[in-house]
Amino acid sequence: MTWQDVGSVDDQQPGTARRVDVSGTAVALLRTEAGWTALVDHCPHAGAPLSEGVLRDGFIVCAWHGWKFDVATGACPLFKNAPSARPVEVRVEAGRVLVGTACRAD
Ligand code: FES
DSSP states (O other), X not given: OOEEEEEEGGGSOTTEEEEEEETTEEXXXXXXXXXXXXXXXXXXXXXXXXXXXXXXXXXXXXXXXOOEEEXXXXXXXXXXXXXXXXXXXXXXXXXXXXXEEEESOO
């Protein structure tokens, strides 16, 4: 795993999502009150950018049709066998946000 610096922790407030490019992959970087997570920026329903969704109670709610995904695992709890969003590793080091360049679930 290699890591890409995507900015300072001060660049993004809690409760927000933003799109970052990580080695050519669009990633939705999510900051909740609990910390940082990331998902590939592609809703498995119809392809919306998850970074344009709304963070609510540990889920990112897709802006297009309202499906929601666990910010940590990408799991969708709405119905049995719902497709999941793909999680991406994130860590914070010395005030910098680092995103893994390999997805956890390819
Ligand atoms: S594209 Fe995300 S819910 Fe439809």
